[in-house]
Amino acid sequence: xTSLTLNKITSQRGIxxxxxxxxxxxxxxxxxxxxxAAVHPSDYKINKEPxxxxxxxxxxxxxxxxxxxxxxxxxxxxxxxxxMFRNVEPRWVEWMKLFLAIIPFPExxxxxxxxxxxxxxxGEELRTGFTMQMVDEFRHSTIxxxxxxxxxxxYIDPAGFDITEEAFGxxxxxxxxxxxxxxxxxxxxxxxxxxxxxxxxxxxxTNTLFVAMPSEAARNGDYAxxxxxxxxxxxxxxxxxxxxxxxxxxxxxPENHLLLERDLRYSFWxxxxxxxxxxxxxxxYGTTNRDKEKESYAEMWHRWIFxxxxxxxxLPLEKYGIKVxxxxxxxxxxxxxxxxxxxxTAQFFAVGWPVNFWRIEAQTEKDFEWFEHKYPGWYxxxxxxxxxxxxxxxxxxxxxxxxxDVGYVYPHRCxxxxxxxxxxxxxxxxxxxxxxxxxxxxxxxxxAVEAFADEYQGRPTPAMGKFGGKREWETLYDGWDLADAIxxxxxxxxxxxxxxxQPHMRFDDKDMWTLDDVRGHTLASPLKMIxxxxxxxRETHLAEYRAGFTINPCN
Amino acid sequence: xxxxxxxxxxxAAGAAKFSDxxxxxxxxxxxxxxRQSHYEDVTVDVQPDPERYLxxxxxxxFANGKGAYEKDATAARSSNWHAFRAPDExxxxxxxxxxxxxxxxxxxxxxxxxxxxxxxGYDGVWRKILQKHLGAWKHAEFGLGTSxxxxxxxGYTQMINNATLTNSSYKLRLSQDITLFLAEVGMGLDxxxxxxxxxxxxxxxxxxxTREAIESIMGAxxxxxxxxxxxxxxxxxxxxLIRSGFxxxxxxxxxxxxxPPVISAAEADFERNLANTIDLMYTLINDPQHGNANxxxxxxxxxxxxxxANKAALGLQPIWSEPHTKxxxxxxxxxxxxxxxxxxxxxxxxGDVLNGII
Numbered sequence: 001x002t003s004l005t006l007n008k009i010t011s012q013r014g015i016x017x018x019x020x021x022x023x024x025x026x027x028x029x030x031x032x033x034x035x036x037a038a039v040h041p042s043d044y045k046i047n048k049e050p051x052x053x054x055x056x057x058x059x060x061x062x063x064x065x066x067x068x069x070x071x072x073x074x075x076x077x078x079x080x081x082x083x084m085f086r087n088v089e090p091r092w093v094e095w096m097k098l099f100l101a102i103i104p105f106p107e108x109x110x111x112x113x114x115x116x117x118x119x120x121x122x123g124e125e126l127r128t129g130f131t132m133q134m135v136d137e138f139r140h141s142t143i144x145x146x147x148x149x150x151x152x153x154x155y156i157d158p159a160g161f162d163i164t165e166e167a168f169g170x171x172x173x174x175x176x177x178x179x180x181x182x183x184x185x186x187x188x189x190x191x192x193x194x195x196x197x198x199x200x201x202x203x204x205x206t207n208t209l210f211v212a213m214p215s216e217a218a219r220n221g222d223y224a225x226x227x228x229x230x231x232x233x234x235x236x237x238x239x240x241x242x243x244x245x246x247x248x249x250x251x252x253x254p255e256n257h258l259l260l261e262r263d264l265r266y267s268f269w270x271x272x273x274x275x276x277x278x279x280x281x282x283x284x285y286g287t288t289n290r291d292k293e294k295e296s297y298a299e300m301w302h303r304w305i306f307x308x309x310x311x312x313x314x315l316p317l318e319k320y321g322i323k324v325x326x327x328x329x330x331x332x333x334x335x336x337x338x339x340x341x342x343x344x345t346a347q348f349f350a351v352g353w354p355v356n357f358w359r360i361e362a363q364t365e366k367d368f369e370w371f372e373h374k375y376p377g378w379y380x381x382x383x384x385x386x387x388x389x390x391x392x393x394x395x396x397x398x399x400x401x402x403x404x405d406v407g408y409v410y411p412h413r414c415x416x417x418x419x420x421x422x423x424x425x426x427x428x429x430x431x432x433x434x435x436x437x438x439x440x441x442x443x444x445x446x447x448a449v450e451a452f453a454d455e456y457q458g459r460p461t462p463a464m465g466k467f468g469g470k471r472e473w474e475t476l477y478d479g480w481d482l483a484d485a486i487x488x489x490x491x492x493x494x495x496x497x498x499x500x501x502q503p504h505m506r507f508d509d510k511d512m513w514t515l516d517d518v519r520g521h522t523l524a525s526p527l528k529m530i531x532x533x534x535x536x537x538r539e540t541h542l543a544e545y546r547a548g549f550t551i552n553p554c555n
Numbered sequence: 556x557x558x559x560x561x562x563x564x565x566x567a568a569g570a571a572k573f574s575d576x577x578x579x580x581x582x583x584x585x586x587x588x589x590r591q592s593h594y595e596d597v598t599v600d601v602q603p604d605p606e607r608y609l610x611x612x613x614x615x616x617f618a619n620g621k622g623a624y625e626k627d628a629t630a631a632r633s634s635n636w637h638a639f640r641a642p643d644e645x646x647x648x649x650x651x652x653x654x655x656x657x658x659x660x661x662x663x664x665x666x667x668x669x670x671x672x673x674x675x676g677y678d679g680v681w682r683k684i685l686q687k688h689l690g691a692w693k694h695a696e697f698g699l700g701t702s703x704x705x706x707x708x709x710g711y712t713q714m715i716n717n718a719t720l721t722n723s724s725y726k727l728r729l730s731q732d733i734t735l736f737l738a739e740v741g742m743g744l745d746x747x748x749x750x751x752x753x754x755x756x757x758x759x760x761x762x763x764x765t766r767e768a769i770e771s772i773m774g775a776x777x778x779x780x781x782x783x784x785x786x787x788x789x790x791x792x793x794x795x796l797i798r799s800g801f802x803x804x805x806x807x808x809x810x811x812x813x814x815p816p817v818i819s820a821a822e823a824d825f826e827r828n829l830a831n832t833i834d835l836m837y838t839l840i841n842d843p844q845h846g847n848a849n850x851x852x853x854x855x856x857x858x859x860x861x862x863x864a865n866k867a868a869l870g871l872q873p874i875w876s877e878p879h880t881k882x883x884x885x886x887x888x889x890x891x892x893x894x895x896x897x898x899x900x901x902x903x904x905x906g907d908v909l910n911g912i913i
Binding site: 063111159 | 557558559560561562563566568569571573574575576578579580583584593596597598599601602603607608611612613614615616617618620623646648650652655658661662693694700701704705708713716720721727728730732734735738753757766767770773774775776781
């Protein structure tokens, strides 16, 4: 005899999910009285109706997300009850001031971009998927703002968190994140909202953003970031599905293939340049955990980006007739390993510490050993620099940024990805509208000069975006005294003199740098400088730049 | 293991006293009230503005040279776009809590009604009304939802865009609620035709005025016009008229106790969205520099969409004659609807702008 259960007694035949999704997809219609307002243009033509692979409806979506939220907020409460912050590493949380200043803007930009992309393809089915992504991104943006507020309320040094969105608009480092976020919402809709956002950023790089980073957070006593970001990541599969479905629809039209090749190339390279610079630095330099058994950022990159994304997602696009730039992937891999891209970036952020809004402390002998183990040759290149950094971390020393004894040469800024030209030998220059610009790599030059242009390989591309604004941050403060620039940035604590950024984790006023400690140094724009050179001078300068610099021994 | 990277062996608040060690509030915006709200903390300034902190300006532009967000995305003008705060103060957590509660309630109502065979007790004519007219109405809600989804791309601040986004989410949820409600209620009923609603929406003369009004909102290029027309005009003049003035009031008398609770959530949604919209429009219409221009602009929008909504409402009149039992008359609910829209417009100081139209 079968036993009766409450489920059996109350069970009711409902509408199957596939049928529900089909009925919901039928809510749309082709307007006949007034045509729908144009959103944003695209040079792509999409005639095939994309399918929604997720087939989810809002009645199941909202309770699912509420449940996810309940877990997140419950975990945050538990973390406080468990006195998490007593055991959290400030070296880690300080980088969250930068990361969480940036990330809510790209997230909400993704929500906005759903409005753009929803009408790009015919049919209503995928629109439901885009609708849910829009609400997801609203979730991500505000849940991340909430996490940041929570850090501000509970972490030992709230300065920097307390000016977060102001700092986002002003800092030389957050400008890199703005390039990322603005890329989702401007220019050709397909380029921005499908290729750059979903096909590359979400499908490939959210793994390093939202999976690798949480692991490192946990190793540093921070259980909040994993709780929030793994919950965020659990929404990404829907977004990846949206992007793939639209990409498949676009592939059907051979005339899109050239643009797909361009956009895949631009998106991959720029995601690499931006995300690897930032997340690589947070993971490798924000940690105190030097377990040699754990994967380095490079090893994780190889697993997620190279093996998972490149081999199983990007490479198969070739069979649809899309040219895949295999060399770019190899070049990115070499930059991360042989050319020490992440380490050069961390060094640059450290040199720039007085104009940060977070603290960076020196790496120590224990760190050196791990770095050398994971990145052979690291010590010879960076060991002395970090010793200098430690030595110059007390007020009264000449700030590392301007200290000639160190031997560091301030870099040019890449006009394309906005990360500086840190792999010195790869710097290239070119002209746009008659003006000279510097680029971190040939592919960055290609991006700015050839991809973001009115035509691509002879094909008119009137919808493509344009780089604009005051892209080189250093131009804004060219000729300014460092102390005045920091004051203008408002990166000063409320006593009117102590800097928000500090080159150490000593939580004592007597150890903290003030405006007076950094006064007397003049900021300069490398771009303005190189533009002012004669052709001969410029060639000499670039040859010296490509040769690199040597950090002097620090005893 | 102790904390390695802290001079005081801890990363916790209060472990040391130094400059700004007690700075535990965001200090880059002025709260609307005495103290900053949680909603403000997670919302304000996430969308940057070159006139506030974005010192490098927008760094990627559209082909026409315009940046990511521009003030001229609407014809309305403001001396301070950042002043607006949504009265419903929604952020992700409150949004999911509310939406989840509603879909759970709706599913529970449907499930319990089906378990007790309530749909079988529907009056025969009422069944047809649900298939045709409630089935048609779901498309109107969907149209508003997609139009607001578009609008949330263009607002000049995060506060405006997030309020528009949640409004879109509410409308899209309702359109799906109705779709699945009709599908499930009809599962046990012979001859139920789920597709009659769309057919009615597209071709029945009764609905063509409503479709035209909705398509006019969907077709408006100005995002603020879309927001204004949706909540200030269409909702009170047409949506409330048919939702609460017909489905909620007439259903029970025709043997249907299920439709009113399903639809009731929409009225509660609207109250919140209306409060948000009125607050924003009120701010703009009382702007010290641009108030008069905005007043004239909103009056034009009100007249344009008011005429369309009026035509839509009149077109729907025959529906009130269709049920066997007619507990309310079209004229009565329409009179209430006129009072309502005049009251809403009155809040904005343009209460008589529809004189001659309604």
